[in-house]
Amino acid sequence: MNNRMRSASLALAAPLASLLLAFLLSALVLVLVGSNPLVAFGDMLEYGSRLEIVIDMLNRATPLYLSGIAAAIGFRMNLFNIGVEGQYQLAMFVAAVVGGALALPGFLHLLLILVVAMIVGGLWSGLAGLLKVTRGVNEVIGTIMLNFIAIGGIIAALIGRFRDGEISTNSGTKLIAESGWMPNLNGFVEAFTRDIKGRQLSGMLVVAVLVGIAYHLTINRSRFGFDLRASGLNPMAARSGGVPPKRMVVVAMVLSGAAAGLVGMVDLVSRYHRYDNNFSPGLGFAGIAVALLGRHHPVGVAFAALLFAFMDSSSSILQVTGSASPEIVIIMQGVILLTAVITYEYVNQIRQREETKMAALATAGGAA
């Protein structure tokens, strides 16, 4: 029991240490450029704890979490899906076109949009998986090239055809009918707090939680998840255990892409209801950071997504008060990620060394 406690505290110490280090480093940077870090961080904390900003944070954390889960599915199999960026943008575009063209009754319309997004994301990501197993194209380079082809090629090629003709100044696709809008969670929040003015808590939050639960159940609790993790750890051993590693690569990439397809849905079904230039870019790469920080654990990734979302949504106050450049949070996020990656590995090594020692002790005890 004592060992478990020690192991748990080690697991917690690593992210806390990296968080602390990131704060110290960014405070140092702020001092160097002549800002007062205490004032800046105080401003962020005060502003970030307002109800409206908390809503902003949750709306930001939702796509970050989905993006993090998408990356995590790949990581669990030793695959690096760097293409979440292209997958979610392409999925969002196609879902916007399909959702705008069709009008199904009520809930079905919304469901269709989400399913289309997942299918498109899954196919585009699966293509990278297919290239890897059939042609030996490294998935990192493959997904990056597919990002550029999706965003600069496919979307750019098709956006002209599906541009909404009625509003000539708007470069977006057709507005989706209201049956395809996600209901917000304001009523639920307001039952506990005061009125939320001018903000809407996206119902995608519920979807994200469901995806997190599904991720946990499939990866950690199912036969399939075991196979997936096994072929990630050792493809040869998994193969002799009857798991075809090539098929697992494609399946993992498809699943990862399907989760990625949902990333843009907060913008699409809860905010803009069309694909245009307003949507938030960069969520794919941020998701990788969130997945690594949360150690691919469904709850860990959630904390990481909330942390990054808090920084993103609370930093805008710095512009107003002028206590520091808001960009300092991008540095903080980068430093947190890098130090977390290093401290996790360090803790991992300590743990391995202890396990070897314990095993050696146990076998020595048995022999005597």
Add this chain to the structure above:
Amino acid sequence: MLAALHRLPTWLRFALYASVGVLVLAIAESFESGGVGRLTADTASRAMLKWCIPILLAGLGGLFSERASIVNIGLEGMMILGTWFGAWAALEFSPWMGLVFGVLGGALGGLIHAVATVSFGVDHVISGVAINIMAPGVTTFLSSEVFGNRTQSPDVPGLGEVDVPVLAGGTFFGAETPDILGSIADQGVFFVSDLASFARGLVSGIAIFSLIALALVPLSGWFLWKTRAGLQLRSAGEYPLAGESLGVNVIRRMYLGVVVSGALAGLGGAFIAMELTGFYQNGQTGGRGFIGLAALIFGNWRPLGILAAAFLFGYPFGVSLRDLDGQSTHALLLVVSFCLAVVSLWAATARRLVDAVMALVFAVVMFAWYVQTDVAPDWLPNAMPYVIVLLVLVFAAQRLRAPAFDGQIYRRGAT
């Protein structure tokens, strides 16, 4: 016939390949309405040379790192650091200091990668991805603090350009010289003039910065294959335990490889800011660090191979950038289709039927597209370079050999 080809000296063989390439381009553009002749124009080859340099430098960066067993996905991030530091120092001090600071910025990124992967044993790709995520954050912050604009800097001076005397009419100690290639190009003889004008683009208006980068190709080859330190570095990439047992400080060689790798990527970043665009801009690397890795793979982890791959990948960038009416990209469709047909034939003779059929299908699709249209749509020039990189990897990625220990984590004392 192939055996005879391989008996030729390497440079001659590559020159021969290049001439065949120009012939294909000349034929393709002769079909283009109006026969604009832009694929073999000196402006095209000059643009190719310029646009291949960042890819070349990223590829050489990858070479140093992977020859020492460390996969460097972080090249893109190190390049980004190079763009900012290069632009800043070029503005603050001088263009030459821009070059130096670009190198330093990239090397700093390389050092971080080395600490994480070599000393702490972090997975190479994870550390690289972390650097790629951190680097744009750092440059955005610095940019908004220093330039007062989070996405862009003021105009940055470059190192200047030169023309080669005699061949392209450059001055020789102040004296005018003839422009031999230029006059052949003006004759308008099919293929001969094309070859001359293409070659002229490579020897006129060369950025001094490009010359420095090109000199690094033989220099890298010499260092890695002809010096003791280079041999030791490569031993770390093939079988570090063997090197260690002979008293080589493998860890130090890995650090050297990764830091040099970052420095080269940073140099490539400084080149982008100073020579290609003339200012620092957020996201201006456009995935060239990754394309450099593709060049490294396609170039089979060798300097000359990387140079050839960089030319191949840089060419569509150079053509597409100035292709406002889509005519050049349209002609490029025919070229790509032709190349795929050759790949298909070659695969068929080697009895790799799946490859043959796949390449043929792509070739037919591209050809049909070419025939059906007069100009390429406006988005194609932007996507074409990435499609070509992916196609090359799809049809070439299998018969290559990476360093044996590439991507694995070495721990001193662990077996």
